[in-house]
Amino acid sequence: MPNLEFEGKTYEVDEEGYLTDWQVWNEGIAGHMAKLDGLELSSAHWDVIRFLRDYFQKYQIAPMIKILTKEIGKVMGPEKGNTKYLYELYPAGPAKQACRYAGLPKPTGCV
Amino acid sequence: MAIKVEAPELTGKIITPGVKKDASKEQKPFLAKPDLMTKVGFTTERPPDWKEKFLEKMAEVLKKYRSVRLFLDICVRCGACTDKCHYFLGTGDPRNMPVYRQELMRSVYRRYFTLPGKLFRNLASTQDLTEELLDSWLTYYYQCSQCRRCSVFCPYGIDTAEITMAAREILDSIGMGSKYNLEIVNKAETIGNNLGMIPAALRNSLDFVEEEIKEKTGVDVKLPMDVEGADILFVTPSADFFAAPHIESLAGYAKVFHQAGVNWTISSYASEAGNFGMFIGNYNHMKTINKRIWDIARQLKVKRVIAGECGHAWRVLYSFSNTLNGPFDFLDARYRKPQHICEFTLDLVKKGALKIDKTANDNFTVTFHDSCNVARASRMGDTPGDQFTIPRELIKSVCTKYVDMQADTIRERTFCCGGGGGVLTDELIDIRVKGAMPRMQALKAVKDSYGVNFLALICAICKAQCTKIFPYYGYDMEEVGGIHQLVSNAVILGAKEGI
Numbered sequence: 001m002p003n004l005e006f007e008g009k010t011y012e013v014d015e016e017g018y019l020t021d022w023q024v025w026n027e028g029i030a031g032h033m034a035k036l037d038g039l040e041l042s043s044a045h046w047d048v049i050r051f052l053r054d055y056f057q058k059y060q061i062a063p064m065i066k067i068l069t070k071e072i073g074k075v076m077g078p079e080k081g082n083t084k085y086l087y088e089l090y091p092a093g094p095a096k097q098a099c100r101y102a103g104l105p106k107p108t109g110c111v
Numbered sequence: 112m113a114i115k116v117e118a119p120e121l122t123g124k125i126i127t128p129g130v131k132k133d134a135s136k137e138q139k140p141f142l143a144k145p146d147l148m149t150k151v152g153f154t155t156e157r158p159p160d161w162k163e164k165f166l167e168k169m170a171e172v173l174k175k176y177r178s179v180r181l182f183l184d185i186c187v188r189c190g191a192c193t194d195k196c197h198y199f200l201g202t203g204d205p206r207n208m209p210v211y212r213q214e215l216m217r218s219v220y221r222r223y224f225t226l227p228g229k230l231f232r233n234l235a236s237t238q239d240l241t242e243e244l245l246d247s248w249l250t251y252y253y254q255c256s257q258c259r260r261c262s263v264f265c266p267y268g269i270d271t272a273e274i275t276m277a278a279r280e281i282l283d284s285i286g287m288g289s290k291y292n293l294e295i296v297n298k299a300e301t302i303g304n305n306l307g308m309i310p311a312a313l314r315n316s317l318d319f320v321e322e323e324i325k326e327k328t329g330v331d332v333k334l335p336m337d338v339e340g341a342d343i344l345f346v347t348p349s350a351d352f353f354a355a356p357h358i359e360s361l362a363g364y365a366k367v368f369h370q371a372g373v374n375w376t377i378s379s380y381a382s383e384a385g386n387f388g389m390f391i392g393n394y395n396h397m398k399t400i401n402k403r404i405w406d407i408a409r410q411l412k413v414k415r416v417i418a419g420e421c422g423h424a425w426r427v428l429y430s431f432s433n434t435l436n437g438p439f440d441f442l443d444a445r446y447r448k449p450q451h452i453c454e455f456t457l458d459l460v461k462k463g464a465l466k467i468d469k470t471a472n473d474n475f476t477v478t479f480h481d482s483c484n485v486a487r488a489s490r491m492g493d494t495p496g497d498q499f500t501i502p503r504e505l506i507k508s509v510c511t512k513y514v515d516m517q518a519d520t521i522r523e524r525t526f527c528c529g530g531g532g533g534v535l536t537d538e539l540i541d542i543r544v545k546g547a548m549p550r551m552q553a554l555k556a557v558k559d560s561y562g563v564n565f566l567a568l569i570c571a572i573c574k575a576q577c578t579k580i581f582p583y584y585g586y587d588m589e590e591v592g593g594i595h596q597l598v599s600n601a602v603i604l605g606a607k608e609g610i
Contacts, residue, residue, distance in 0.1 A: 016537065061306060061312050063315075064353045109348070109350050110348050111306065
């Protein structure tokens with residue numbers, strides 16, 4: 001099993017770099033993962049990550065993308081409540097890249 | 112981590128490539144970790160005596176599924192199948208010629224299970240079971256989407272999907288399971304759906320769709336969950352509760368039920384119509400997953416079961432269900448058991464029970480991609496071929512502009528989208544993109560000639576796959592959607608209550 005080293009600690013991740021245990025996550029890990037991808041997390045990135053984690057705590061799954069875009073639209077203004085804006089924030093795909101930084105597993109199934 | 116993806120050039124023509132040995136040899140599924148293997152009841156890792164275990168399992172499979180043995184025996188290597196597989200056409204790897212992929216199993220079969228092979232190993236085209244051969248099994252039996260297009264052209268009717276399913280079952284038995292498929296099997300069996308949506312998450316999604324419909328139309332359309340005594344249990348792939356563009360079809364189903372004035376429900380226990388037990392060739396898992404639907408149908412005392420847009424779910428429900436967990440004599444005999452949503456909706460349209468505004472889809476020129484498992488492994492309606500005509504009739508009833516793609520790529524000769532049969536996973540993205548090539552060429556031809564800008568689908572896998580691979584071919588992912596997305600656009604709510 002591959003590992004992620006951060007601040008002297010070792011975190012277990014899967015083949016694609018997702019934490020295998022969402023509860024060991026901390027904000028530093030998200031920043032570290034982004035840095036490895038050459039990305040600096042802005043407050044907009046953090047809004048997405050926090051929403052994803054809050055939703056996951058409640059429902060044990062990340063929200064569907066439309067719920068996420070609607071929420072972002074509410075928080076940041078309607079012009080930003082769309083998939084295009086989320087892809088600007090997370091070029092590798094909001095569902096997957098943002099979930100990874102948020103320490104959440106990738107959704108499975110026919111998606 | 113990033114996988115190099117090379118999309119074939121789009122010309123509008125499907126040309127058989129030159130043979131490129133080992134072209135897709137490196138593309139394999141991730142293996143399931145021991146804890147996941149344990150959860151689904153398989154050996155955790157490859158045992159030291161794996162060869163014995165492999166052959167034991169193979170003997171069991173050959174005994175249990177006589178079709179597999181027959182298919183291994185009767186191939187005459189005529190070559191009719193060689194250029195029929197989308198993965199061969201997309202990669203040029205000769206191992207993706209169906210006959211040559213099957214040879215991975217057939218050579219082992221001859222070597223260990225036939226007299227000529229046991230006596231004259233060198234003369235009977237046999238292969239010893241080796242690490243290298245095992246590696247090829249893992250690679251190429253996950254480069255088959257069980258679409259069965261090759262079988263249509265096989266003069267003996269050899270069903271490649273059966274061979275692939277058997278191969279995966281044997282691999283699972285020696286601890287080599289696909290992480291993607293087994294995670295899904297486990298979630299379907301423990302939580303009730305492939306995504307792992309708990310009832311609260313499902314309800315949250317349904318609430319969201321209700322709100323969206325209300326915002327757009329002003330009408331209160333309900334998406335009921337776990338209603339005892341409902342007339343209809345509606346089962347659909349859980350992707351419909353979660354993914355785009357799937358969710359648009361969910362709104363479409365709900366509007367149709369609303370307009371029909373029927374009492375329907377979704378179940379949080381059987382919140383999945385899909386059944387990955389089929390993809391891994393394991394009938395026990397297929398049965399367990401399928402049983403949830405029938406258990407809840409009895410418990411909720413419904414009269415009918417209707418299935419949403421999902422290709423392999425429809426195959427399992429239509430073709431396997433009755434023998435796995437039937438008979439379904441408790442359902443109302445006046446209706447099909449089960450019924451496909453396209454049958455249900457078209458029937459209402461024909462009766463005049465839905466008021467349709469076709470101009471709502473005037474910005475689309477639509478074509479339809481027949482899903483493999485609907486086209487070649489099941490049926491709809493009363494007469495042979497209705498599984499082709501019903502979806503098309505339904506599209507035409509809600510759209511003004513419709514064209515078919517070229518004849519050798521539709522109906523029973525349809526090409527797989529490239530993501531079916533348990534390969535819809537990110538680590539196989541390159542093979543998925545290449546496998547989509549024939550479908551993309553046929554689509555390009557109608558795009559160029561007729562300006563097609565909407566690919567209508569009735570399968571959650573096709574929807575996810577096409578959305579993902581369209582950008583690699585320079586197409587907009589918004590041009591993909593379900594038939595009930597088109598229905599959703601066109602149906603006028605409140606125009607007529609009840610039937």
